[in-house]
Amino acid sequence: MDAPLEPVIIAEHGGLVVAERGSEVLVFDRGNGPSDITLFVLVVITLVFGGFGVISVFSDVSSGITSRPGLLGGVILAVGIVAAIAMYFCAKGIRSRRRRPLTAFIPVAVFDRAQQTYRDGGGAVIAPLDQVRFERRMQLTSSSPKLVAVTPYGERIIKRGNPFGGSIGDLDQVLNDVVHGHRG
Template identity: 50%
Template sequence: MPRILREVGGLVIAEDGPLVLVIDRGNGPRAVLAFVAGVVALVFGGFGAVSLAAITPVWLGLAFLAVGVASAAITAVAVRHIRGTRAIPVSDYRPVAVFDRAARVLRDGNGTVVAPLDAVTVGRRMQIGSSAPKLVAQTPAGSFVLLRGNPFTGGLGDLDSVLRAATTI
């Protein structure tokens, strides 16, 4: 059973004996949906409540309020689903990458050797269209994207330093 070294949002660094696993629980799209639906719920729900109290057509206030309530329900379902992914054991997820400290190689999610571990450096790179960086493994053949940070799930946190520390043992 892998031991979680660090988890930020749905991005996980875990250790299973000599293997260091990089896992993405896939919460990014759900987190964006929860954020956007939550904002829509607040705006439309608030505007609908104010419209009902003001001198406006009742149907207009009810329509805004209905959109707000529906968005709040979508937010609740998305958040419940995100929380549910944490209940699933890390071993049930397919790793994005595996740092095999015994064999001294980096493998991709399919088990294919990407590079010798001594030739790999882990770091952050900016993503086009996002304020959160991505976590990459720089290899002699180029950059290998490990995880894409998401500002709605907490970005990358300190996953890069945890991964560097775990792979230099």
């Protein structure tokens, strides 16, 4: 059996990818949300603990006094260094997921322009394509909007944005244009 063709990326933002494969418009979520948040927290810990640790150790060494405050500065610096190492591996994991082919991910949504259907990642038909539109909606628990597909049967969440790198950008407009043929 032939391997599925790799979809062509149309737009990407915050780990959410809109791609085309023949008559299908596919939406993939690379699943970077938790990793983006973890990376942000590790950056803050690295800067705060690493910065205070370097200043503390440097001031103790330059003054020639080694005491408990000097030991505490070394421990704070060590926490900063450990956070920096964890930050490196977290960023490496995000880059690794970004390099994986889209066929390694299950699509969150499939918009088949030939069959005029909107299907979920499992292949179940959700709605006729001409009755689907895409919107950004605010979330109660976040400053970032979510991307939803509005159908006659209700709204389906495609991606919940997060302020640490997982926002949805203008993918609502991109999807409306590409799925409904307004692409130039």
